[in-house]
Amino acid sequence: MPELPDVEVFKRYFDASALHQTVGALEVEDSRILAGLSAEDLERRVQGRSLESSRRHGKRLFAGLNTGEWLEFHFGMTGSLAYFEEADDAPPYTQALLRFENGYHLALVEPRKLGHLALVEDLDAYLGELGLGPDAYALGPDEFLDLAKGQRGQVKCWLMDQEKIAGLGNVYSDEILFHAGIHPKVPLNDLSASSLRDLYRAMRWVLDAAVEAGVDPAHMPEEFLVPRREKGAECPRCCGTLATIKTCGRTAHFCPRCQPQPD
DNA sequence: AGTACCACCTGACGGC
DNA sequence: TGCCGTCAGGTGGTAC
Numbered sequence: 001m002p003e004l005p006d007v008e009v010f011k012r013y014f015d016a017s018a019l020h021q022t023v024g025a026l027e028v029e030d031s032r033i034l035a036g037l038s039a040e041d042l043e044r045r046v047q048g049r050s051l052e053s054s055r056r057h058g059k060r061l062f063a064g065l066n067t068g069e070w071l072e073f074h075f076g077m078t079g080s081l082a083y084f085e086e087a088d089d090a091p092p093y094t095q096a097l098l099r100f101e102n103g104y105h106l107a108l109v110e111p112r113k114l115g116h117l118a119l120v121e122d123l124d125a126y127l128g129e130l131g132l133g134p135d136a137y138a139l140g141p142d143e144f145l146d147l148a149k150g151q152r153g154q155v156k157c158w159l160m161d162q163e164k165i166a167g168l169g170n171v172y173s174d175e176i177l178f179h180a181g182i183h184p185k186v187p188l189n190d191l192s193a194s195s196l197r198d199l200y201r202a203m204r205w206v207l208d209a210a211v212e213a214g215v216d217p218a219h220m221p222e223e224f225l226v227p228r229r230e231k232g233a234e235c236p237r238c239c240g241t242l243a244t245i246k247t248c249g250r251t252a253h254f255c256p257r258c259q260p261q262p263d
Numbered sequence: 264a265g266t267a268c269c270a271c272c273t274g275a276c277g278g279c
Numbered sequence: 280t281g282c283c284g285t286c287a288g289g290t291g292g293t294a295c
Contacts, residue, residue, distance in 0.1 A: 001288055032272085059289075077289040078273085093273090112272050114289050153265050162290085171288045229288090249267065251286085269293085276286085 002059055002075035002115075004136055004167030005210035010073070010081050011056045014063065014106075017083035021100035022050040028117075033095045033110060035072075035118040045119050046071060046098070057127055057135050058166025062120065070123045076114030082107040136167035137207055144200045148188055155191065155199070156184035157248040168203075170250045171226060172210065176202045177254065178225045183261040184245065184252040190262065229253050 002010070023046045028039035037045075046065065053064035062070040073081070082091050083106050090097060093111040100106070108117055120126045134143065147165065151158055158164055159173040168176070177184050180202035182195065191199070210226070213219035217227035223236045233242045235255040243256050 003288060006288080075289075076272085077287070079289085110272095111274065112287090112289085114272060151264095157266075169288055226288095247266090250288090265295105267293100267295085270291085271289100274287090276284105278283090278285105279281105 001215065002077070002079055003169035003172045004056075004059060005172065005207055006215050007056055007059050007061050007075065007167075008137065008207075008211050009215045010075070011054055011061055013081055013083070014054050014061065017104075018051055018063070018098070018100070018106045019054065020050060020052065021102055021104065021106075023047055023098055024101045025099040027097040027099065029095045029097075030113060033108070033113055033116050035074075035116040037119060042117070042119055045069065055123065058132055058162055059169070062123060064123075068121075070120040070126075072116075072118040072120050072126075073108060074115045074118075075108075076110055076112055076116075078112045079108065079110040079115035082109055131163045132166040133162065133164045134166065136165045136203060139165065139200075139203075141197060141200050144203075145193065145196055148191070148196050151188040153188060154185045154247060155182060155188050156252055158188050159203075160248055160250075170252070171229070172206060174229075174253045175206045175210075175225050177252075177259060179206060179223075181258055183259045184254055185247055186262060225253060 026043040026046055028034060031039050034042060049065040049067055051063045052066050055062045061073040064070055083104060085104050087105055090105065090107050091109050093109050094107040095110045095113060096108040096117050098106040156173050156177060159168045159176065160170065180199045182199060209221050220226055228242060235242055235258060238255065238257045240255060240257040242253055244251050244253050
């Protein structure tokens with residue numbers, strides 16, 4: 001699940017649970033989810049420290065330690081967080097478990113192990129090294145138009161390129177294009193300024209609605225595509241049949257009638 | 264610059 | 280029931 005709205009919901013969950021807790025211990029189930037250091041080293045660096053703040057950039061969540069360092073959560077394709085009291089209640093596929101001094105636990109749950117846990121000393125420098133673009137949620141309309149300037153690729157690829165804009169993935173780029181009425185393969189430089197403004201507005205609306213729904217498909221607006229990503233599903237706007245195409249190395253879901261391909 | 268493909272992992276699902 | 284191929288919301292590297 002984890003694209004920007006999912007991680008934003010994880011951040012709010014973190015803020016309402018693990019924030020201000022002091023780490024007593026760290027247990028790592030599979031060290032392959034650790035990026036760069038051993039479980040022992042990571043535990044040594046977080047033990048006795050409290051998690052005093054949180055930041056999200058794109059699809060990454062950072063918990064600020066009282067030392068100034070940051071614990072990075074990356075959720076891969078299937079990751080999530082869980083906060084609970086009894087260690088026995090750790091969900092299946094828990095890969096790392098923080099044990100707090102208040103007796104509660106925070107788990108990084110990641111069945112596919114494509115996510116990771118890391119320690120970051122200088123967050124801004126780290127974000128620079130990653131080459132991430134500005135966070136999609138914090139982006140203003142003018143900045144969005146500036147970013148689009150001179151870009152020649154397909155609009156969906158551009159939306160998903162984390163170095164251009166951070167936070168959008170396969171699902172939400174589809175959702176945004178659907179609401180903007182734009183075909184995923186339209187070259188970005190074929191879009192008028194007014195279409196780009198529509199695209200920006202669609203992005204804001206989709207991200208807000210998804211976060212507000214707690215990222216639960218059952219609570220999303222009726223006209224959302226997210227709950228309809230299956231073969232032969234019906235377009236919530238025109239009641240036509242939704243279609244898929246391969247592009248940018250992924251499967252895009254769209255409505256051929258509401259998002260016609262130009263030419 | 265832009266895109267395609269593979270790799271990393273594991274689980275779910277459909278076909279035979 | 281069981282095996283197999285395919286696919287899945289992530290990123291990173293390589294290659295054209």
